[in-house]
Amino acid sequence: MLTFLRIGVSALALSTFVVAPIVTVVTADQAYAKSDKAGGNGNGGGKGGGNGGGNGGGKGGGNSGKSDSDRGNSGKGGGKSASARSSGGNSSQGNKGGKALGRAIQEDFTSLGRSLKSGIGGLFGGAEKPKETRKAKATAATRTVSVSPKQKAPEVSVRPPASRPGKVKDTLHASALGKLNGALHSSPRAKEAHIANGNYATGKGPVSLAAALAVADYLASDAATARAAYADAVVAAEETLALAEAFSLVENKPTEDEVLAAQAVLDDPEATEEAKAAAQEVLDYPDTTEAQAQIEGQVQPTEEQLAEAQAVIDGGAPSEQDFAIAEQSVAEAEAALLDSARGALSEEEAAALLEAIRAANPDPEAVAAALEEQAAREAExxxxxxxxxxxxxxxxxxxxxxxxxxxxxxxxxxxxxxxx
Structure with missing residues (x-):
């Protein structure tokens, strides 16, 4: 039964698709002849095939699409090419229209076959769907990315930070120095000025007291240096004088003629006593052998060098009294500074304070220059x-x-x- 039902439905569908084109073919020629321009706006029916019936003054078949599957709405082109103009049409135009009509019928039958195959397949279980060919997904090229290890943050000690020590006001702090701030923090040039104008001897200010300490230190150091160097200076002075004496002894040596003449005077019975004494001195002249060896390779001292050497010998060593006075001046200058300090100081604190003041004082060369300037001013x-x-x-x-x-x-x- 099912088989007969399938045959009947197929025949019915076949008759429907076959009769419609035949009627269209028979009436197409008359429709094109009656209308001046057959309307070509036909809606092509079916899937892919253009089966357009024109409703524009006549029934015009318009299958002028490029292919059955490309265009379904192609009535415009077919209408114009197959139409016969009543006023100006000739036989050549009719032949052209016939060829176009035949080609359209052939395309209709081709489209009909495809439609039947598609439609009947859909009735009985549907057309067999084309199998999708799935393309394998392209495997993306694996990129090897080298990731550098992250730098570790520096380890932070978990121990609590050490507490900040409290501020200790030591001896050299400004609040503890009092008026001695000027002695410690004044420039060396300011103290040099106090020395040059003589204020260090009478001034009571902190700068003058520091300048007095600088002068006392210089004089004490100079005295100690002079006493320590006196022995060497005396030795050098004595050597200079001895060398000069050796040169003089060799230069004043009597010649052989002088020796013979002196001997003749002594042998003369009529010679006076004075002449005999002078002749005896010539004969008693000291031996110059050692003196000659002493001056060998030496330069005879100048008059200036002889005077300096004689001054060292005549001046003598610095007296102990002068050295004691210099030391006493240093002690007095230190005491004057410490008396100006704020509050009592221990021995360690006093030593640290005096050391700091000395470090801020001018150097010995600058003190000597300032003392010379002071002497010049006093002379003026x-x-x-x-x-x-x-x-x-x-x-x-x-x-x-x-x-x-x-x-x-x-x-x-x-x-x-x-x-x-």
């Missing part, structure tokens, strides 16, 4: 004072000296007259 002041005294009494030194010489001359004359 003394000269000005003498000039003021001369102007005050209306005389100068030359006039005073002349008057004194005249008075002395008169006194000598009086004495001579009295003696006569």
């Amino acid at each position: 002041v003394s000269d000005e004072t003498f000039e003021e005294d001369d102007l005050a009494d209306g005389t100068d030194d030359a006039e005073e000296d002349g008057e004194e010489d005249a008075a002395e001359g008169e006194a000598v004359v009086e004495e001579q007259a009295a003696s006569l």
Whole structure:
């Protein structure tokens, strides 16, 4: 039964698809002939195949699509190519229309076959769907990415931070120094100025006290250095004088002729005693052998060198009294500074304070230069004072000296007259 049912349905579908094109073919020629321009706006029916019936003045079949599957709505092109113009149509145009019509019928039958195959298949279980060919997913190329290990953060100690020590006000703190801040923090040039103008000797300010300590240290150091170097200086001075004496002894040695003449004087019975004494001195002249060896390769000392050497010998070593005075000056300068400190100080604190002040004082060379400047200023002041005294009494030194010489001359004359 099922078989007959399938045959009947197939025949019914076949008759439907076959009759419709035949009717269209029979009536197409008349429709194109009646209308001046057959309307070509037909809606192609079916899947893929264009089966368009035109409703524009006549029934015009419009299968002018490029292919059955490409265009379903292709009535416009077919209508124009197959239409016959009543006013100006000729036989050649009709033949062209017939060829186009035949080609359209052939395409209709081809499209019909495809439609039947598709439609009947759908009735009995549906058309067999094309198997999808799944393309294997392309395996992406695996990239090897090298990941550098992350740097570890520095380990932080879990111990609590050490507590900050409290601020300790030591001896050198500004609040503990008091007026000695000026002595410690003033510049070396400021202290040099106090030395040059003499304020260090009488001033009571912190800068003057520091300058007085600088001068006392310099003088004490100079005295100690002089005493330590005196022995070497004396030895050098004595060597210079001895070398000069050796040169003089060799240079004043009597010649052979002088020796013979002196001997002749002594042999002469008529020679005076004075002549004999002079001749004897020539014969008694010391031996110069050692002196000659002493001056060998040496340079004879100059008059200036001889004077300096003699000054060292005559001056003698620094006296112990002078050295004691220098040390006492240092102690007094230190005591004056410590008395100006705020509060009592231990021995360690006093030593630290004095060491800091000495470190801030000018160096010995600068102190020596400042003392020389002070001496020059004092000399200028003394000269000005003498000039003021001369102007005050209306005389100068030359006039005073002349008057004194005249008075002395008169006194000598009086004495001579009295003696006569």
